[in-house]
Amino acid sequence: MSHxxxxxxxxxxxxxxxxGQPAALNxxxxxxxxxxxxxxxxxxxxxxxxSFTETLRGAIAGVNDAQQKSGALAKAFELGxxxxxxxxVMVASQQSQIAFRATVEVRxxxxxxxxxxxxxxx
Numbered sequence: 332m333s334h335x336x337x338x339x340x341x342x343x344x345x346x347x348x349x350x351g352q353p354a355a356l357n358x359x360x361x362x363x364x365x366x367x368x369x370x371x372x373x374x375x376x377x378x379x380x381x382s383f384t385e386t387l388r389g390a391i392a393g394v395n396d397a398q399q400k401s402g403a404l405a406k407a408f409e410l411g412x413x414x415x416x417x418x419x420v421m422v423a424s425q426q427s428q429i430a431f432r433a434t435v436e437v438r439x440x441x442x443x444x445x446x447x448x449x450x451x452x453x
Contacts, residue, residue: 339433346430347393390437394430401427 381389401423407415 339436342429343390343433346426391434394427394434397423397427397430 401420404415404420404423408417408420
C-alpha cells in the first residue's frame, strides 16, 4: 500500500515538473544567474515557504487545469477541428485521470491521518 502511494506521489512530482510549477510554488525557479561566477554559490533570497493552503490550492488548480484541457481537446476532436488528433486527446485524458486519482489518494491519506489523530487517547 505504501509503495503504491509513494509511486503515485512520484508521478505527481514528475507531472508537476513536466507541466511546470507556478512561480508561487517554486520561488527559486527564476533566481538571477547572470552575475554568478562558475563554481560559486548564489546568495538566494530568503523566501517564506508556501503555506499548506497555498500548496493545496495550487495542486487542485493544476488538476482542474488538466481536466479542463482534456475536456477542451475531447470537444475539439469531436467537432473535427484540425490539430486535435486522437493521440493528444487520449494522452490529455490519461494525464487528467492520473492527476485526479492522485488527488483523491492524497485526500484519503489526509482523512485517515486526521481520524488517527482524533482517535488517539489523551
